[in-house]
Amino acid sequence: METQRSLVWRVWDWLDGRYQVASIVDGLLHVDIPRTARTYYFGGITLFFFIVQAITGILLALYYQPSADRAYDSILFIMNRVNFGWLIRSIHSWGANLMILFCVLHLLRIFFQGVYKAPREITWVMGALLLAVTLGFGFTGYLLPWDQRAYWATTVGTEIAGAVPIAGPPLIVLLRSGSEVTARTLSRFFGVHVLVLPASLLALLAIHLTLVHVQGLADPRRRVEPEGEVVAGSAPLARPEQPKRNLLPFFPNYVLDEVIAWYIMLAILIVLASLFPAGLEEPADPLLTPEHTKPEWYFLFLYQGLKVVPRIVGVLLPMVGAIVLLVLPFIDRNPHLAANKRPIAIGIGVVSLIGIIAFTIWGWLS
Amino acid sequence: MEEKYQPDGSPDTQGVKMGRRRLITYLLGFSVVATVAGVLTPIIGYLWPPSQAAAGEGGRVQVGTTADFPVGQGKVVPVNDKAVIVVNTAQGGIKAFSAICTHLGCIVEWDQARQFILCPCHDGRFNAVNGAVISGPPPAPLPQLVLVVEDDAVYVGEG
Numbered sequence: 001m002e003t004q005r006s007l008v009w010r011v012w013d014w015l016d017g018r019y020q021v022a023s024i025v026d027g028l029l030h031v032d033i034p035r036t037a038r039t040y041y042f043g044g045i046t047l048f049f050f051i052v053q054a055i056t057g058i059l060l061a062l063y064y065q066p067s068a069d070r071a072y073d074s075i076l077f078i079m080n081r082v083n084f085g086w087l088i089r090s091i092h093s094w095g096a097n098l099m100i101l102f103c104v105l106h107l108l109r110i111f112f113q114g115v116y117k118a119p120r121e122i123t124w125v126m127g128a129l130l131l132a133v134t135l136g137f138g139f140t141g142y143l144l145p146w147d148q149r150a151y152w153a154t155t156v157g158t159e160i161a162g163a164v165p166i167a168g169p170p171l172i173v174l175l176r177s178g179s180e181v182t183a184r185t186l187s188r189f190f191g192v193h194v195l196v197l198p199a200s201l202l203a204l205l206a207i208h209l210t211l212v213h214v215q216g217l218a219d220p221r222r223r224v225e226p227e228g229e230v231v232a233g234s235a236p237l238a239r240p241e242q243p244k245r246n247l248l249p250f251f252p253n254y255v256l257d258e259v260i261a262w263y264i265m266l267a268i269l270i271v272l273a274s275l276f277p278a279g280l281e282e283p284a285d286p287l288l289t290p291e292h293t294k295p296e297w298y299f300l301f302l303y304q305g306l307k308v309v310p311r312i313v314g315v316l317l318p319m320v321g322a323i324v325l326l327v328l329p330f331i332d333r334n335p336h337l338a339a340n341k342r343p344i345a346i347g348i349g350v351v352s353l354i355g356i357i358a359f360t361i362w363g364w365l366s
Numbered sequence: 367m368e369e370k371y372q373p374d375g376s377p378d379t380q381g382v383k384m385g386r387r388r389l390i391t392y393l394l395g396f397s398v399v400a401t402v403a404g405v406l407t408p409i410i411g412y413l414w415p416p417s418q419a420a421a422g423e424g425g426r427v428q429v430g431t432t433a434d435f436p437v438g439q440g441k442v443v444p445v446n447d448k449a450v451i452v453v454n455t456a457q458g459g460i461k462a463f464s465a466i467c468t469h470l471g472c473i474v475e476w477d478q479a480r481q482f483i484l485c486p487c488h489d490g491r492f493n494a495v496n497g498a499v500i501s502g503p504p505p506a507p508l509p510q511l512v513l514v515v516e517d518d519a520v521y522v523g524e525g
Binding site: 055059062080082083084085087088263 | 408409411412413414415417422
């Protein structure tokens with residue numbers, strides 16, 4: 001007697017008979033990755049935090065009221081009256097910090113492994129832009145609670161932009177929608193935070209992931225032969241009968257590890273949100289600057305730099321750094337991946353990293 | 367535990383009560399269901415809006431003074447975010463009804479010339495003394511609300 005297939009499989013067959021979903025899923029999942037690839041799952045974890053931010057952000061937007069009169073009260077309402085409101089907002093707050101942290105860790109991993117080099121230049125550029133968008137999320141989101149910390153961190157933060165030579169003063173007006181941080185700044189930041197940046201991030205992410213998928217994960221142990229280097233991934237080059245012994249299937253091997261990593265991150269997120277829920281200070285008062293006004297930790301090095309070096313250096317140096325970071329694969333033409341064969345890049349990277357960490361700690365303690 | 371195998375090499379699950387493979391499948395399924403439930407519970411709880419706190423004692427709100435409601439006139443006023451019509455007629459005195467039409471939820475108004483409560487959407491007409499339907503599509507009378515006059519102050523409660 002022939003047993004009937006389950007409903008799920010019959011729906012699957014119905015879809016596959018019409019849209020060839022099996023071949024689509026096969027193309028997405030059944031790619032090979034180098035056995036020696038070491039990603040530490042940082043990119044995937046960043047993606048996980050983005051998903052968390054998207055869900056909790058949408059939920060917050062359902063109660064949040066983006067006006068100077070109502071913003072603070074609506075946050076109080078979310079924290080005190082809405083079921084699980086404190087949890088959703090605290091997860092959004094912690095998720096933002098962790099997303100930036102893992103975005104940076106992902107960047108450092110790529111940098112020190114040297115895998116941004118040919119043929120992955122565009123993937124790197126998209127990744128650098130994704131970091132910029134992520135920082136933009138942090139910067140615009142910080143103002144939305146409209147408490148004293150939000151207001152003054154934004155005042156100080158936009159002031160940094162004003163230090164840019166020539167373009168500074170108009171840039172400040174553009175950012176603040178006026179010369180001061182006002183209710184109009186709040187509208188502008190809200191619109192950018194919930195419309196402009198999500199759309200930008202999705203577009204960049206689509207390109208970033210498509211490129212990763214086409215080329216497969218980089219093998220940091222590969223020898224210098226960029227022409228024939230593409231052996232993993234879904235590109236036609238990767239498909240001819242390669243010896244499979246140095247490759248691992250993306251599914252299920254890598255996916256399983258990634259899911260475990262996501263579970264751990266979810267647990268960390270819930271523990272942090274529960275033990276250290278997001279706070280709220282006094283309502284924003286444009287006439288009273290509180291003591292110890294500082295930006296968020298990821299902007300502290302900029303803030304501290306501006307305090308101790310001449311203004312022009314404190315602004316231009318990070319700008320040059322950002323541009324170098326963006327077009328790094330086109331500047332660094334050294335084809336080697338091994339750290340001992342690229343002393344200049346590694347040296348500059350280590351010095352910059354130590355400098356940023358030192359200035360962050362200095363800014364934290366000051 | 368000894369496992370039996372079928373001729374084609376696959377484990378014989380008929381012979382043992384719970385195969386290793388099936389146990390793992392159940393555990394995996396349980397984990398997935400537990401995760402989905404754990405994530406959805408706060409989200410659904412969050413989406414359900416918290417109940418509005420009633421203003422003051424027993425939800426009673428002052429809507430004006432007696433001078434605001436002279437005989438032969440009516441006025442729509444807000445009470446705890448809800449529209450209420452306060453009418454003062456020679457026959458019935460000062461009374462409060464829900465201003466939400468029982469037909470499709472439009473807000474009724476006072477028809478000064480003809481001295482009844484009128485719903486402008488579909489010409490539903492209500493008696494200003496007891497809220498009963500005079501004519502039109504409304505299926506039920508307007509619910510009457512508690513109205514108290516203390517000194518000059520006019521209070522309307524939801525009860």
